[in-house]
Amino acid sequence: MDMLGALAGGFATALTPQNLLYAFIGVLLGTGVGVLPGIGPALTISLLLPVTFGLDPVPAFIMFGGIYYGAMYGGSTTSILVNTPGESSSVVTAIDGYQMAKRGRAGAALATAAIGSFVAGTIATVGLMIGAVALVGLAVRIGPPEYFAIMILALLSVTGLSGSSVPKALFATAFGLALGLVGMDNQTGQLRMTFGISELEDGIDVVLGAIGLFAVGEVFWVASTWRAQQDEERQTLRGPARMTRDEFGRSIAPWMRGSVIGFIIGVLPGAGAAISSFMSYAVERRVSKHPLEFGKGAIEGVAGPEASNNAAAGGNLVPLLGLGIPGSGTTAVMIAAFQIYGLQPGPLLFDQRPDLVWGLIASLYIANVALLILNLPLVGLWVKLLDIPKPLLYAGILVVSAVGVYSIDRRPSDLAVVFALGVLGFLMRRYDYPIAPLLLGLVLGPLIDLNFRRGMIMTDGSVLTLLARPGTAAILAAGLILVLVPQLVRLYGRVSGRRELASLGEIDD
Amino acid sequence: MxxxxxxxxxxxxxxxxxxxxxxxxxxxxxxxxxxxxxxxxxxxxxxxxxxxxxxxxxxxxxADPPVIEALDARPLTLAVTAVALYFAAFVPLGFIVSSVAFFFGLSWILGSRAVLRDAVASVGFVLALYVLFERLLTVDLPGGVLPL
Amino acid sequence: MPRSMRRLTALWAALALLLAGCGGVGSGAPATSAPAAKAASDYPTKAIDVMAPANPGGGFDSTARIFQKALTDDKIVSVNVTVSNKPGAGGTVGMAELIKNSAGDPYKLIMVGRVTVGSQITGKTEAKVSQLTPIARVMAETEVIVAPASSPFNSIKDVIDALKRDPKAVKIAGGSAGGIDHELAALLVKEAGKDVKDLAYVPFAGGGEAAAAIIGGQVQLGISGYGEFKGQIDAKQMKAIAISADQKLKSVSIPTLKEGGVNIGLTNWRLLAAPPGISEADTARLKEIATKVHDGKTWQEAIEKNSWFDSFTTENLITFVATEQSSLTATLTALGLVK
Incomplete structure (x- = not known):
């Protein structure tokens, strides 16, 4: 096989000064939009498309690849520092990352996210290179019934996010699922749960959820604990910005597992990076030797999900290059870009434009290295953001959030939705309801609905046939195992872990 | 309670x-x-x-009722009001005017009293964002009362 | 205050970095917003947005983006042109939003089509294509019926025979319910002499999303616009069974339905429209701009590359939409897709 030769050709393409420059611009820009809540890689590439009309497709796609990978790097930053996910795929990172930051380990959390992203990006790029054409054969065997099962499996990962109260987690999940279905039904055009409010017809974007529940909710929370915050600021804990040997050791396995989970989920065109990050978190919690640390700053809870969302980005390029079909919002925009250049993404592209395909793959390796070089030193700079007086920091976050929300659709009513979700997020935080399950529900609601209904058409309306398909049955069985075992562990943990929980709480407050 | x-x-x-x-x-x-x-x-x-x-x-x-920390009602009410006003004014007043006012106001509500520094920071930060989004990413931000 | 100054420096450093990243793009690429060369009419004086009421990569999206590219590359306008995606229900989600939020704004254009008319009828949505200000019918495109590469179907006759045996056993994937893909599927079942109630139609958000299910053999047939499946047909991942138009494609030898002995002729069209309440001067100016796009190099190349039919016109569009609306209502009612 002359793959290595092709790859060498790809590097020759990617390493020209011009293309290197665009790769670099891409990763810088990607990191930037990843950090900014609201604005993500899909929107950025879409906005930049007209700018690239004058370019040759090779540098344009090299830049897009850099943006995509870069956004996955950057998404974790605000999750960790200010409990405000930059992307939906970094929601789960906020749980333990923010707790780490509160304990002075922000530098370690950012570093494990950056190195994990590098490991995952590299593994995924290798997977993409070796398997793009072979893997798609597998991916297309996954039909709506199997997707339904995968979504249910992803939903089960909520047991890792549930906090101390099962009914509260059930509420958060079910309400999130319901919120995800608000708006015009994609299949039939019927309005669901809009109560005559036309602004809701378009549904509630996941980004609105992430910004409202986290960023706005966080600011209300900070305001409500004003005096406590004043004390805390004076004694902000400062640790070394690097990972300790122990933290590094604990990160290695999660990076690997996260990469595998992320890549597999990413290859499936109907899932996505956010789902893979939730699944990775659930798996880490399930296999961890320190399950009780989860939710209180376990480094595995940052390392795994951050590796998985990067690997998912790489995996997503498999159906793009192997089939010419989109697996995420970002790859969909990339397909649009291919079409504008008069190119049809798909296996033929390997023959017709090897320079483009292999140049893109090679540039992804380069982007990964560039991102690591860029982001490890940036860790120190990002941590310095915490030196900004808290009032200014939070004011800045909300202004950026408002712009991010507005830039999605330029629709003022989205800001009203974000405000309402902010109040909900505050109430949930104050009365100890877990917030991440609501976000997970918001992501999964429409996917469960669409795939269930499609699947039911395919099985002529029989739920039994749907569940008995080999793929569906296998996935659901795996889910049962995944959920039952940790439930038992949790039950045990809740009995024996009360003391640890209570004592940690004292330190935090 | x-x-x-x-x-x-x-x-x-x-x-x-x-x-x-x-x-x-x-x-x-x-x-x-x-x-x-x-x-x-x-x-x-x-x-x-x-x-x-x-x-x-x-x-x-x-279950026994848990101990819930007392609310700091004043800053909370002010922050909720500030965010509501900001979002409501975002389009009519425009991005720059509403954001500068909000940035400054929320900083004050959250306890910052370095008035001069906050004023400089709010104007500078908002203008930088404006350049980033409006000029470089071509997102059409609301101009509002300013003749942009 | 040296301490707070140091903190501010940290903030600015972070921001400067972001700006540096973006500045690189801004200066490294050709400027898209050169000052207006001439101002015969004052439209356009600011950025134009063309809404594609579907996901990126689909038919609406590629039409809108090629229109965007033509406006810029052929130097027809000198303002920024953006494309925004608002997917859902055959375009009715995006259309409803445009009508509600952008009435009277000539800078918010939209690409709609026959699919949108179909979805508005079956979905009984409030927003109607007839409420928009039509600018130009920009193109027409044939539908294509495809099967997985390993399918036993080799001709439309095989498909009709299978439908005659058991229509429920032939699962057909395509775009939103009520759209032209769905209509064609129903027509095929009817052609086989079966009740449309037995049609097993699996709706996706668009051809791209349906493609995985078709290639993987999850369904037995797929229906979409030719452009959406062109890549997969060329790569032999899908088998093209027939096209729905009466007219054959120039470069490809896929038989028409009529050639296969099935008396169905369907052609999809896309329409560039502005929101309701646009002044006549702006409408006229937009029609002029659209005509320039059509006559330009970019658009003509796109017609060739995408195997579109050139059915461009800016005339009698209101009548055209009304006729399509009533004939589609009749067809969809007869098929039992509207009750």
Whole structure:
């Protein structure tokens, strides 16, 4: 096989000064939009498309690849520092990352996210290179019934996010699922749960959820604990910005597992990076030797999900290059870009434009290295953001959030939705309801609905046939195992872990 | 607080939310297409919300009330009001004017008293964002009262 | 205050970095917003947005983006042109939003089509294509019926025979319910002499999303616009069974339905429209701009590359939409897709 030769050709393409420059611009820009809540890689590439009309497709796609990978790097930053996910795929990172930051380990959390992203990006790029054409054969065997099962499996990962109260987690999940279905039904055009409010017809974007529940909710929370915050600021804990040997050791396995989970989920065109990050978190919690640390700053809870969302980005390029079909919002925009250049993404592209395909793959390796070089030193700079007086920091976050929300659709009513979700997020935080399950529900609601209904058409309306398909049955069985075992562990943990929980709480407050 | 347990009230609020979801689901017109109509899963989720609320209330009736920290009501009220005003004014006043006012106001509400520094920071930060979004990413931000 | 100054420096450093990243793009690429060369009419004086009421990569999206590219590359306008995606229900989600939020704004254009008319009828949505201000019918495109590469179907006759045996056994994937893909599927079942109630139609958000299910053999047939499946057909991942138009494609030898002995002729069209309440002067100016796009190099190349039919016109569009609306209502009612 002359793959290595092709790859060498790809590097020759990617390493020209011009293309290197665009790769670099891409990763810088990607990191930037990843950090900014609201604005993500899909929107950025879409906005930049007209700018690239004058370019040759090779540098344009090299830049897009850099943006995509870069956004996955950057998404974790605000999750960790200010409990405000930059992307939906970094929601789960906020749980333990923010707790780490509160304990002075922000530098370690950012570093494990950056190195994990590098490991995952590299593994995924290798997977993409070796398997793009072979893997798609597998991916297309996954039909709506199997997707339904995968979504249910992803939903089960909520047991890792549930906090101390099962009914509260059930509420958060079910309400999130319901919120995800608000708006015009994609299949039939019927309005669901809009109560005559036309602004809701378009549904509630996941980004609105992430910004409202986290960023706005966080600011209300900070305001409500004003005096406590004043004390805390004076004694902000400062640790070394690097990972300790122990933290590094604990990160290695999660990076690997996260990469595998992320890549597999990413290859499936109907899932996505956010789902893979939730699944990775659930798996880490399930296999961890320190399950009780989860939710209180376990480094595995940052390392795994951050590796998985990067690997998912790489995996997503498999159906793009192997089939010419989109697996995420970002790859969909990339397909649009291919079409504008008069190119049809798909296996033929390997023959017709090897320079483009292999140049893109090679540039992804380069982007990964560039991102690591860029982001490890940036860790120190990002941590310095915490030196900004808290009032200014939070004011800045909300202004950026408002712009991010507005830039999605330029629709003022989205800001009203974000405000309402902010109040909900505050109430949930104050009365100890877990917030991440609501976000997970918001992501999964429409996917469960669409795939269930499609699947039911395919099985002529029989739920039994749907569940008995080999793929569906296998996935659901795996889910049962995944959920039952940790439930038992949790039950045990809740009995024996009360003391640890209570004592940690004292330190935090 | 006269309530024995905040989760009792919370549970009832959750039930109410679930009823709202159910009401929205059940009034969805049937599209007469496909096997499973558009109202089915929303109804299932609505029922789950109601059940979780009932469960929560039931559990809370048997539990001791937890100690919940006192609210700092004044800054909270001010922050909620500030965000509401900001979002409402975002389009009519425009991005720059509303954001500068909000940045400065929220900093003050959250306890910053370095007035001059905050003023400089709010103007500088907002202008930088404006350049980034409007000029470089070509997002059409609302101009509002400024002649942009 | 040296301490707070140091903190501010940290903030600015972070921001400067972001700006540096973006500045690179801004200066490294050709400027898209050169000052207006001439101002015969004052439209356009600011950025134009063309809404594609579907996901990126689909038919609406590629039409809108090629229109965007033509406006810029052929130097027809000198303002920024953006494309925004608002997917859902055959374009009715995006259309409803445009009508509600952008009435009277000539800078918010939209690409709609026959699919949108179909979805508005079956979905009984409030927003109607007839409420928009039509600018130009920009193109027409044939539908294509495809099967997985390993399918036993080799001709439309095989498909009709299978439908005659058991229509429920032939699962057909395509775009939103009520759209032209769905209509064609129903027509095929009817052609086989079966009740449309037995049609097993699996709706996706668009051809791209349906492609995985078709290639993987999850369904037995797929229906979409030719452009959406062109890549997969060329790569032999899908088998093209027939096209729905009466007219054959120039470069490809896929038989028409009529050639296969099935008396169905369907052609999809896309329409560039502005929101309701646009002044006549702006409408006229927009029609002029659209005509320039059509006559330009970019658009003509796109017609060739995408195997579109050139059915461009800016005339009698209101009548055209009304006729399509009533004939589609009649067809969809007869098929039992509207009750």
């Amino acid at each position: 006269t309530l024995r347990h905040p989760d009792a009230i919370g549970g009832l609020a959750v039930v109410a939310l679930g009823v709202v979801v159910l009401a929205g689901a059940l009034t969805t017109p049937d599209a007469q297409f496909g096997v499973v109509g558009p109202a089915v899963l929303p109804s299932v989720f609505g029922i789950l919300v109601v059940l979780s609320g009932l469960w929560l209330t039931a559990v809370s009736l048997r």
